[in-house]
Amino acid sequence: MAVKKVNVTINGIEVQVPEDYTVLLAAREAGIDIPTLCYLKDINEVAACRLCVCEAEVNGRPMRNLPTACVLKVEDGMVVRTDTERVRKAVKMNLELLLANHNRECLSCDRNQTCELQKLCHEMGVESTRFEGEMRSLCYDDLSPSIVRDSSKCVLCGRCVSACDKLQNIAVLEFVNRGVNTKVAPGFGYSIRDTDCIYCGQCINMCPVAAIKEKTHIPQVWAAIQDPKKHVVVQTAPAVRAALGEEFGVKMGKAVTGKMVSALKRLGFDKVFDTNFSADLTIMEEGYDFINRVKNNGTLPMITSCSPGWIRYCEEFYPEFIPNLSTCKSPQQMFGAVAKSYYAKKAGIKPKDIVCVSIMPCTAKKAECARPEMQVDGHRDVDYVLTTRELARMIREARIIFDKLPESDPDPILGEGSGAGVIFGATGGVMEAALRTVADVLTGKDLKDIDYKAIRGIENFKQASVKLPIGGKNVEVKVGVVSSIRAAEQVLNQIEEGKLDLHFLEVMACPGGCVHGGGQPHVSAKDRIDQEVRSERAKVLYSEDKRLPHRKSHENEEIKALYEEYFKEPNSPISHKYLHTKYAEHFIYMPDVTDRV
Amino acid sequence: MANECNVKNESCIKPDDPRFKELKAYIDSVRDQQGISIMVLQEAQRLFGYVPLEVQKWISLELWDYSVGELYGITTFYSQFNLTKQGKHKISVCLGTACYVKGAQAIVEALEQYLNIEVGGISEDEMFSLEATRCLGCCSLAPVMMIDDDVYAKLYDTKQIPEILSKYYLESELEDEMESEVGA
Incomplete structure (x- = not known):
């Protein structure tokens, strides 16, 4: 059976998309890119990074606050704006907040120029941050022969967590602790070397930054x-x-x-x-x-x-x-x-x-x-x-x-x-x-x-x-x-x-x-x-x-x-x-x- | 339950511990339900008093769909779970605003000194574990502490503390005597 289609207007552009689409995917049909960091199609759709926020109206009534486009399902007659000052300000603010807790050694970083956070900041014109946040306790685990974890770069997007769980069903990495102490790590403070990790590296492939990388032999x-x-x-x-x-x-x-x-x-x-x-x-x-x-x-x-x-x-x-x-x-x-x-x-x-x-x-x-x-x-x-x-x-x-x-x-x-x-x-x-x-x-x-x-x-x-x-x-x-x-x-x-x-x-x-x-x-x-x-x-x-x-x-x-x-x-x-x-x-x-x- | 483990903060729960059988029976009774990880961890904590690595490893093999990493994530997210062994009695000192301004910090320090432990620790005889908590909801009695379900109010004078604790030692001795009589 063909999927029902609905009409959505995004930044004034009308598109017809299947009704199971999210606003994020519908916007792509309209030629509009919505910034994302934690989003990984079919693997990690959790609205954690808050970079895909937009303004949306359903039946002429504006939705409360700024919903996240990556999980917001389209509805017939929905009107979405991603180009307003309010949205742009919110995205920039959220980027700045991410940077506040990030080890910004971009020049010497492994992911310089392939880093998704760096790219977004550049595209959105975020050059520095007004905030100097309290840093998480840091962890640099290079004990395994394959994989190095550097928590100072981690943005808690959860993409590695989802990759390990959803692709491999091993779930070595998990969110540990809560609040400002949240980090992504294996259990009980073990090095990845001593856990159930099989070193497949899917977490590395999915990481938007350099929080997980290979142990180099160069x-x-x-x-x-x-x-x-x-x-x-x-x-x-x-x-x-x-x-x-x-x-x-x-x-x-x-x-x-x-x-x-x-x-x-x-x-x-x-x-x-x-x-x-x-x-x-x-x-x-x-x-x-x-x-x-x-x-x-x-x-x-x-x-x-x-x-x-x-x-x-x-x-x-x-x-x-x-x-x-x-x-x-x-x-x-x-x-x-x-x-x-x-x-x-x-x-x-x-x-x-x-x-x-x-x-x-x-x-x-x-x-x-x-x-x-x-x-x-x-x-x-x-x-x-x-x-x-x-x-x-x-x-x-x-x-x-x-x-x-x-x-x-x-x-x-x-x-x-x-x-x-x-x-x-x-x-x-x-x-x-x-x-x-x-x-x-x-x-x-x-x-x-x-x-x-x-x-x-x-x-x-x-x-x-x-x-x-x-x-x-x-x-x-x-x-x-x-x-x-x-x-x-x-x-x-x-x-x-x-x-x-x-x-x-x-x-x-x-x-x-x-x-x-x-x-x-x-x-x-x-x-x-x-x-x-x-x-x-x-x-x-x-x-x-x-x-x-x-x-x-x-x-x-x-x-x-x-x-x-x-x-x-x-x-x-x-x-x-x-x-x-x-x-x-x-x-x-x-x-x-x-x-x- | 007597526990002969002497290493602090290290578990000595053996794989042949009979409590695993009880836990297995519990898991089998809920296995068909969805999202049972928290229930199983709670039951494990009820049985063992805490959920250390050995217990989480055992659960992860038994539930299969939950890795040690996932279980550890759950047990560090919810404050109800203990990863280290708890004393027979749990002392909670309120450090809410009212208790704090009335001198609760002194109670904590007195307990730390008397029991020779730190907040979050367990005394060497495993009788007491010490925790600092948020408001216990009886600010008019500040400063307060709780031992298990008993509230001790208006503890201006920290000299009362040894006396309060001695009650629990006495109870414990009585229990031991009763047990040995029953045994005889």
Whole structure:
């Protein structure tokens, strides 16, 4: 049934909008922008910041005070004004009040020029504040390997609180205390390190200011590049190329693979490789792990292990599913292990002299690379992880004009990736990549119909089934793809209750998969109203997939060479040593933790 | 209920504490209702006297939809919840305007000195916890304090305080004796 439409007049402009619209959305239809700070469409609509106030009349009667446009539903014949002196004064006053309690070190701030508060103040002509408020007690928590919280910048908009609760249903961060002492924090003064936080970084993506940010590794990476004794190799995750351009004014939805590789070479990395390569390697290992489980009655459904946020969540809340997790390391860690063994040998460089840097769309990858077991023979698989945002910062710092960069290709040996590898960055990509290889291996054919469209798209849960010959029988292999922890939790519960029967499940912690990871370029709340970030970026990966000569992991020439020369075959003893790992239940809010913040 | 925990402000509630069973029974009786977090926290506080980390962790696993962070947010928003252990008797000294000008601050100081605690703390023998409150609504009796539900009025002379408190010690001793007699 079509939604009923109503007529609204905003600043003298008449618009017809669906009756479930808010004044804020109706104003956009009329070409009018209403300032907002706490508003995040569908996620945080709480009228907390009071910047979207307006004057409104219903049936010729003015509404009391100034209602907030973000939650005010339109009514037929409603007359709204956002351009009066009264409204402008109120907005400015509210901005000044926000500034009164804000750490205004804009010049050195992480979010300088991407800060939504700064932008609003600039647009509204608020240059300083008349008020010097009592400051909240401050908290700077940088104990975790991934996420830093700085309460001096917090504006209490609640966007991180909503992101953690509504997208992930974890709710680490919450409003604590009341009145002037209100702050956003985990429980009992614990550092985020010791809580149920999975480091997905969705809170960072949603924060309008710099109250939450990633823990940076930029200085360490510069130092490694400068050190002549170190051979610094870099890998870039598939999702990075789908979003890096946004940092340099490229429209969302455009691949910048070639320019990204050139930029990395200019930054001084000795070798620029590609995580697509190790994504293909993951498929080889995971695909065979899966086939073995089905053939030998192993634990099913097998669940993917590429997303470190998901792994941490599983270890915290669903340890009973640990036997279901693929023992494969994630592509990032596999890459590091291969770089410091196979590559080191081929290039004649001692593993200890190699520094492995990865560029990831992810903040949880920083914690993953720090996991104690992620090393082989005393060499850490990956030394430093930078987010897409941090890479952009380094490129700017090096004064590289991104736009004018030539296109180049990654270096050989660990640089080739198939189309299957590149789609890892979108939800459903790992499953599609795995099916491409598993189906070929089991049927012994080179299948041409390899676009598994049923598991593409941004829905949080997708299912499909494929008939495959396993152990002499035709088995209907049922697969599932889930993204966001909130959705994953529901799927796991259904599996536990026996309501859902699957052979293979892909889980990505972030909604939409890695393209929407916590390390990706910031997209303002305003831009999120008009575009679907997850599908725009995913499109880039699927078009890259089409472009590549090889679209199946097992056809990747460099992967073939790696197995011939080094690992022999998937799941061999040597591949287990380098490419597989183990998991253990993880405990949170432990009472013996003494360094609280 | 006797509690052998000696560490101040640190909980020693063990996972096998029988009170968790009672709390579980309560949760099961309200589980179908919406927005039960506050009710469950209140019941937990009734059982344990306070809602420390161990109890909130237990509740968050039991209710599943509520994280420790969310429960902590609730318990720090509403002043009715205690995160630290409370004494057997709760002393509330009124610091409303009338009591304050009549010298309530001296009562607080006297209690702090006598019990060797600070406002918000609990005495070493766990008999008393001390709180400063807003107006108790009996300004004509200022300055006042309450111990549990008893009001003590016109406390101009802080020397009365040891005498008042001794009553509670005496009661407690009597109770212990009765208990041991019943036991024998």
